Amino acid sequence: MSDTTAAPDMLSWSCPAPLRDRPRVVMGHGGGGALSAELVEQVVLPGLGGPAPAALTDSAVVELGGARLAFSTDSFVVRPLFFPGGSIGDLAVNGTVNDLAMSGARAAYLSCGLILEEGVEIDTVARVAEALGGAARAAGVRVVTGDTKVVESGHGDGVYINTSGIGVIPAGVDLRPERVVPGDVVLVSGAIGVHGVAIMSRRENLRFEVEIESDCAPLGGLVEAMLSVTPDLHVLRDPTRGGLAASLNEIAAASGCGVVVQERAVPVPPPVAGACAMLGLDPMYVANEGKLVAFVPREHADAVLAAMRAHPLGSGAAAIGEVVPEHPGMVVARTGLGGTRVVDLPMGEQLPRIC
Amino acid sequence: MSDTTAAPDMLSWSCPAPLRDRPRVVMGHGGGGALSAELVEQVVLPGLGGPAPAALTDSAVVELGGARLAFSTDSFVVRPLFFPGGSIGDLAVNGTVNDLAMSGARAAYLSCGLILEEGVEIDTVARVAEALGGAARAAGVRVVTGDTKVVESGHGDGVYINTSGIGVIPAGVDLRPERVVPGDVVLVSGAIGVHGVAIMSRRENLRFEVEIESDCAPLGGLVEAMLSVTPDLHVLRDPTRGGLAASLNEIAAASGCGVVVQERAVPVPPPVAGACAMLGLDPMYVANEGKLVAFVPREHADAVLAAMRAHPLGSGAAAIGEVVPEHPGMVVARTGLGGTRVVDLPMGEQLPRIC
Structure with missing residues (x-):
């Protein structure tokens, strides 16, 4: 869904090869990851010649x-x-x-x-x-x-x-990653990875014990419920192409903050986890179509989470992490065993033409 | 450019074969003529299930x-x-x-x-x-x-x-074919058929003595100049796919009036006329991309025409016909020899993928 707009230094870190060394478009240029960002930042926006990258x-x-x-x-x-x-x-x-x-x-x-x-x-x-x-x-x-x-x-x-x-x-609502500050709580509205696995299972004719259905849904009502708690949410994203990892990286890069995710807190349904394990996919990078991630001021986090859980499309909502002043622009996950791993911006998309 | 919205009786007249007899999409369904209208009216709009056809x-x-x-x-x-x-x-x-x-x-x-x-x-x-x-x-x-x-x-x-x-x-502006009444004057902003012939000449590698270039241009300024004479213009159309003939037929059908065009008054540059004659095309059906057709109350027609001619994109503007109470929904052309011919809605587009 995204023409990502990560900051240029993020891009050079994720993808050291200058784009002009690739003379032709590859599938990954449409994947919502580093290659997509590179194409937009280095080719499309300079061609358009107008708006600042953050505007697109x-x-x-x-x-x-x-x-x-x-x-x-x-x-x-x-x-x-x-x-x-x-x-x-x-x-x-x-x-x-x-x-x-x-x-x-x-x-x-x-x-x-x-x-x-x-x-x-x-x-x-x-x-x-x-x-x-x-x-x-x-x-x-x-x-x-x-x-x-x-x-x-x-x-x-x-x-x-x-x-x-x-x-x-609505008046008073100003959602953008630049408003994110250390201390913000990271919420997701429910299970991740479902849409991508549903598409792939049909495309590859895979059979699971329980058929996994796309979570595709309209989130306007859920967002209204969240904003009725406070208009002062900082940023919302629907983690589509590139999955939750891409959304968190975009926000980290644009805010200049670090993001820490508690891996065990991220809701991944067992059938999705199983399918991903079998196929060598990481659910953090799999596309969703009916989920959102919210960065919320700490003082409002509990009330917003409760409002999400009270909405049919947010019944599986969870707090999964927080914003920190350390490692600006970077997303790290604390693993179940107490370790830490970097969750970086995907290059392309694990599954082409997912949306 | 148009999903045409001609009235259903118009469609059954133009295209007696019910669409469901064609099981598959053909190129003409994208041509802006009767086949396009049929697809939109009989398949897309019923599927969407919502808005009245005139809204789409x-x-x-x-x-x-x-x-x-x-x-x-x-x-x-x-x-x-x-x-x-x-x-x-x-x-x-x-x-x-x-x-x-x-x-x-x-x-x-x-x-x-x-x-x-x-x-x-x-x-x-x-x-x-x-x-x-x-x-x-x-x-x-x-x-x-x-x-x-x-x-x-x-x-x-x-x-x-x-x-x-x-x-x-702008306030006071209400442009739609239902406002057209007998007596309205039909104006075009300049030479027709240019874009289509330019595309085809490149596609077919044809050479003419003078290269014909597309007339592609933004018409916002010309329209502003026309509306500054009077906000009371009745309808404007840019005759793209299906050409001037499709636009006039759409307006005739939606207004329930007849349209009479003086064939000799329609500006067709000699190179376009020559190319069309050679290729068996009728310039009335060839796509334009920087021209408009206006239906204007008779009392304002001279002043609006003068304002068009004073604008760089309307220097070739001409009055080409009028609205009559006879033959409702039908467009007829008076030929140079005093005869009359029906200008009907094209089935598809003479040239696929023109825009």
Whole structure:
């Protein structure tokens, strides 16, 4: 979901090879990790020639017509189009709704741009549109403008979708990583790694004892519940591509603080842990689609956590760590055995086309 | 640029075969003509299950935070990426800026979603980003939020771009086809058919005595100049996919009026006319990217035309026809020899992937 905007020194640390040494785009450039950041920071933003990197995030905050709006865009190229617990239509609505929610905005209106591949079944398009419509109703957002393009067979993959969204940010809400300070508590809204494992299990035709379904969901209501405790939350992120590790690293880099995570406190459902162990994946790096991570002032942390747990989409919420003045820009995990490991920014994405 | 929204009886007239008889998407479904309309009306909108068809147009008008905003989206899949007079980057900015302008809004902010194909040269991405940045500066709009996805080689075509945009609609401006009445004068801002012929000449490696360059341009300033004469313009359209013929048919259908065009008054540059004659194309159906068509109350038509001609992007403006109570929903052209022909809604697009 992210064009990451980690600080340049972070990028040179994560990826010493200058991008121009890679003459061509590789899959990892779309993975939401260090390669994605490099492409955006070194190629796209200099080309655009305009905004400061910090301005080109998941969700921009803009003033328009006297209102403070969140404005966000995402393209969806997930494979397969339908997977346990959801579809590209659900992702396309919830992905953008959630990006807006991470700015504190309740999504009001969505656009929908379809790129169809010649030869895709009309019934598939219909099923995707129905999924979009159902997800929009569930999220309380209206699709008000659209566009359809068709490309020749062999230049697409069935259906790609872009959605963009706008919503109003309530007065007093100012969510950005620069507000994070030592002492902040790190909360997650529930189990991590579920979406990525659900996609992969379908793609690779893996069978588990219990089918793992995507957690894809709209987070606007959960965020409203959290903000009703206090508008003074510091930052929210939905840890999609690159997983929780990428979100924590982005926030650490942008805030100039260190983040310490208690590994045992991170909720990973046993079936996800098992699947990850079998496949050599780290759940910290696996994409989520219906979860958020919040950096909250210590004095409000208990009340915000309670509000999250009282919401259906936050029943599995947990405090997983804190912000420290040490090791600025770096995320470390305390392991169950009392050790410490660095949780670094992933290079690419363990699973391509996860959203 | 359009998901056309012609009335259902129009569609059944243009395309007697029910869509469900075509099990798969064909290129024409992206052409902006009757097939596109059919897909949107019969598959996408019923799937979405929500808004009235008239609400799903190029540019939605929404109330948000107390302001009246235009909100629009477009995906760009033009081939080749660079062509005489422009590139996919210019199209991506001007296409969305112009959709907003057709609602009377000056574009304020754009989003940019890139879908890159694995293997595309990084330098190509850089050139596209530079074109985007240059076009945004020329149009006075800021790209504030973005997203990058990568798909495997063979599932894209170098670079696809989605842009969405928002802008404020000035008070008193209410542009929609339902406001068109008999007596309205039809104005175009200049020569038609230029963009389509420019793309095709590059794609097919055709050589003309004078190279024909795309007319791709941002129309916000021209629209401002027109609205400064009177906010009471009835409707504006940028005749992109499907050309002038598609725009006139959409307006005729939605207004329930007839449109009469004086064929000799429609500005077609001789090189475009020559290329079209050679290739068997009708310039009325060829895509434009920097032109608009306006339906204007008769009492304001001369003053609006003068304001258009005083603007650099309207120097070739002309009155080409009028609205009549006869043949509701139908567009007819008076030929140079005094005859009459029906200008119907194209089925698809003569040239696929024109934008």
